[in-house]
Amino acid sequence: MITSTTNPHVKRLRSLRDSAKERRGERSLLLEGVRLVAHAFAMGARPRLLLYAPAQLEATPAGAALLAQLLDQPNCWPASPVAVAAAAATREPQGVVAAFAWPALSPRPGLRLVLDGIQDPGNLGALLRSAEAAGVGLVVCAPGCADLYNPKVLRAAMGAHFSLPLRSDPDWERLNDELAASPLVYVADAQATQPYYTADWRHAAALIIGSEAHGPSPPARALATQALAIPMHGRAESLNAAVAGSILLFESLRQRSSIV
Structure with a gap:
C-alpha cells in the first residue's frame, strides 16, 4: 500500500491536478470521488493511474461497488487516506483519485x-x-x-x-x-x-x-x-x-x- 505523500504516483497525480501544462502534455484529466470515477468506468474509460483508499470506499455502498471493480484493474493502487488526499483537489476526498486519457469524441449532428x-x-x-x-x-x-x-x-x-x-x-x-x-x-x-x-x-x-x-x-x-x-x-x-x-x-x- 502506498503511504508516502512523496510517492511518484502521488506526485504524478498532483502535477495533473495543479498544472494545465501537464494535463495538455499528457492529454490526461484528473478525476476524484466515487461518482465521477464510477461514471468514467461506466462509459468504458480505464485509468492511466488510480489511487484508492480501501477503508474509505468500503464505508458507502457506492464506494464498495467501485472498490470491487478496482481490485482486478491494472494501474490501480491501494493507498492510505493521507496519500490519496495529497493527490486530491478537494478538502474532503472520498478515497479515490485517478488520471484518465482525454476522451476523443467526434462531432455529431446537433447544435x-x-x-x-x-x-x-x-x-x-x-x-x-x-x-x-x-x-x-x-x-x-x-x-x-x-x-x-x-x-x-x-x-x-x-x-x-x-x-x-x-x-x-x-x-x-x-x-x-x-x-x-x-x-x-x-x-x-x-x-x-x-x-x-x-x-x-x-x-x-x-x-x-x-x-x-x-x-x-x-x-x-x-x-x-x-x-x-x-x-x-x-x-x-x-x-x-x-x-x-x-x-x-x-x-x-x-x-x-x-x-x-
Whole structure:
C-alpha cells in the first residue's frame, strides 16, 4: 500500500491536478470521488493511474461497488487516506483519485455551442453539463476560456466530458471553419431586442455564450447572424453565463423535440 505523500504516483497525480501544462502534455484529466470515477468506468474509460483508499470506499455502498471493480484493474493502487488526499483537489476526498486519457469524441449532428471567454470553472462545467443533457453536437471553447480539464470544471460537468464532443482553444479563423455548416449563429447578448424563444432552433445552428463579465467578444459578435436576449422582469441586469446558456440550450431542445 502506498503511504508516502512523496510517492511518484502521488506526485504524478498532483502535477495533473495543479498544472494545465501537464494535463495538455499528457492529454490526461484528473478525476476524484466515487461518482465521477464510477461514471468514467461506466462509459468504458480505464485509468492511466488510480489511487484508492480501501477503508474509505468500503464505508458507502457506492464506494464498495467501485472498490470491487478496482481490485482486478491494472494501474490501480491501494493507498492510505493521507496519500490519496495529497493527490486530491478537494478538502474532503472520498478515497479515490485517478488520471484518465482525454476522451476523443467526434462531432455529431446537433447544435454547436461556442463558449467565448468563460473564465469561471464552475460556470464552464455547468454549461458542459447542460450541453450534454440538451443533446449538443459539439462544444467549442474559444480563446479566453478556463481550462476544459481543470478539476473544478470536471466536478461541475459531472461526467459530461465522457459523452460530449469537445474542442478547446482554436483561433477565431478556425472557429469560422467549424461553424461553416451552420447558417444560423446566435449570440446571447443582454442588450439584444429579440427574445430567445422567437428564434428558429429547429435547423442547423450555433449558439455563442460570452464572458460572464464582458459579454460576447468582438470576434463573437462579428461571427453571429442574430443576437438574442432573455426577457427579465426583476431588477437583475443579467443572469450568469451558466444559467443564461442553459435556458437557451433547453429552448433549442424543446423546439427540436417538437419536430414531427
